[in-house]
Amino acid sequence: MPKEDYVPTLFSLFRQYGYDGATLSKISAATGLGKAxxxxxxxxxxxxMVASVLDHSDCWLQENVLQLLAGKGSPHTRLQKMCDHIHDLYAGGTQPCLTAILETGTGRDLFHQRIKTLVTHWIGAIAKILVESGLDEAIARQRGQDALISIQGALIVSQALDDASLFLRTIKQLPETLLHWE
Structure with missing residues (x-):
């Protein structure tokens, strides 16, 4: 099989264990491949392996978030679709975030700049929609940052409390929260 076929399994492993915790023996067992x-x-x-997983994540973000946010439809509709995709990516709040886990331990040293770029593009895409809606550019950028803080924070707290409803509530409210500025 081509190496691309192993990327979803690697994505799951690194998302679960991080860079340091995903040992070669765990990777070998999950993929069915020997070390050689x-x-x-x-x-x-x-x-x-992580570079391939991040390539995959970059493509996913491009197709499921950035292009969608830059596409057609009302700002509310585009933000809602983004939230729907984020819901699916994190399995309704039950799966951890790969980039958050890679920002710890050795992974941070190796992949920080790449993750920073990914997050910066996402914030920028949200801010652009908010500017389209009439919000000041500086405030729109802050709201884009707040959106990712809300998503990631809800994900962590939901998992810590074994209560995915916290993540679901945040995702459901996010488009309204971002677009409300009265």
Whole structure:
């Protein structure tokens, strides 16, 4: 199989265990590949595997968030569709965030700049919609940051309390919250 076929499994592993916790033996067991085969597909080892997972995540964000936010429809509709995709990505608040987990331990040293770029693009796309809606550019950027803080915070708290309804409530309210500025 081509290495791209292993990326969803790697995505799940790194999302669950992070860079440091996803050992080669765990990766080997999950993919069914021996260490030699893993290095055949990913010559740079775990760092190469995470780079492939981040490539996959970049494509997902581009297709499911950035293009959608830049597309047609009312700002509310586009933001709601973004929230629907985020809901699916995090399985209704039951799955952790890959980028948040990679921002800890050794992963931060290796992938911080790449994750920062991804988050910056997402914030910018949300801010652009809010500017289209008539909000001041500086406030729109702050609201874009607040949107990601809300999403990530709700995800963490939902998982800590074993209560996905907190994440679901946040996602449901987010478009209204972002667009309300009276």
């Amino acid at each position: 085969s893993l290095y055949h597909h990913f010559p740079g080892g775990k760092e190469d």
